[in-house]
Amino acid sequence: MIKKDLALQLAPRVLDLVRARSMQTGEPLREQTFAEALGVSRSPVRRVFALLAEWGLAIHEPNRGYFLNQDAAQIQQAAVPVASDPFDDFYLRVVDDILSGEIPAHFFEAQLLRRYAVPRGQLLKVLNRLAGEAMVERNPGQGWSLKDFVHNTQAHIQSYRFRMAIEPAALLEPGYQVNHSAFAKARQQQQALLDGEIQTLSRAQLFEIGAQFHELIVQGSANTFFIDAIRQQNQLRRFMGYTANVDRTRLAAQCREHIHLLDLIESDRREEAAHFLWKHLDHVGRLKTQQDEVPASNAMSPAQDD
Structure with a gap:
């Protein structure tokens, strides 16, 4: 019973991640991926997958694992028979x-x-x-x-400065490859937020969407060091992001900027995209740390979970 209770408690968080990543029918549910994202071992994640199969949200194929049985957009949070956590x-x-x-x-x-x-x-x-x-x-x-990072304004500034160094640089890596299917999913996510999900998704879901977006941009570099660095930064930011996302009033501007960034990258304007991303992170970092105001004529729109 204890094991099942834990799986019931984790199930909403697993589904949050499924929705945040706009997963499609037939995509594999990988234990290690979800275990790392949730900070748990693989065993409870496996039990969650078994529950999803019971509910018709996943299917199990022997010797292959679990696969999503519905598009993330079709999974209604209120209709899922999970316990409150x-x-x-x-x-x-x-x-x-x-x-x-x-x-x-x-x-x-x-x-x-x-x-x-x-x-x-x-x-x-x-x-x-x-x-x-x-x-x-x-x-x-x-x-x-x-830890010092929690209330240390200088540490927050340094975190954004670090991201300003690595994320635009990842875009300029030789051989940068666009994952067009993943970019299409990211575009759908951002548009869904603009269409109303900004007001309905949980704080954790909003954070995961922002974190996964930036990780996707860096992944195109195929540079392991850049990818590991952005994942580490996302882990540090996750704590702050839960509270930052309470104010949802400025998320629409962020979504539009994300879509514009995708446009620049997919049209092979990577130098322009790198400059745009640098300015974006610079401005967001100033907002988050309540530092120097950016003149209205130069400012980019605020973002909440970048």
Whole structure:
């Protein structure tokens, strides 16, 4: 029963990723891919796939694995018979409290147990997840500490400066290849957001769409070091992105910019695309870190989860 409960709790997150990636009928559901994205082992992901097969959302082929049985766009979140996930609700509550400064830079488990009135095991699961996301760490003696990145404005600036160095450079790699089918899916995702999904998708889904978009752009370089770097940055940003996406008012402009970037790349205007992406990240970094204002005549539209 415990194992099935865990699978029920993970199922909504797996489906979030399926929707965020606009997966199509017949696409393979790869255990390692979802396990890495969710920060869990492959076993619970395999049990989620089995549940999806029970619900008719996936099919299992012996010796081959699980395959999606419906297009992501056809999977209605409300129609999926999954349990609510109190763990994720509690996790996001802790995230919000950390980012708002309610939880100090150095804290003890006893403080949080008093604050939230939850079992110690539940609290430890959240803290271990945050540790896996490189947002907290256990002190050598007692207690826990927030990593410097969480409230360090300079670290946020450096993160964007790093991305400004690697993402445009990836576009200029010799032999850059456009994955046209993946680009078409990304374009559909951005248009679906413009058509209303901005207001209906969860914070986690919105973040995953933005993260996967930028990873797709870098993947065309086929440079392992660039790809590993953007994945590491996405992992660091995931924590901040959950809260940043609460304000959805500026996401439409971001979607239009993403579509324009796809247009530039697919028309083989990669130098122009690299310059556009550099400006885009520069402006977003300034917005996120509340640094220098960009003159209206030069500013690009704000983005929330880039």
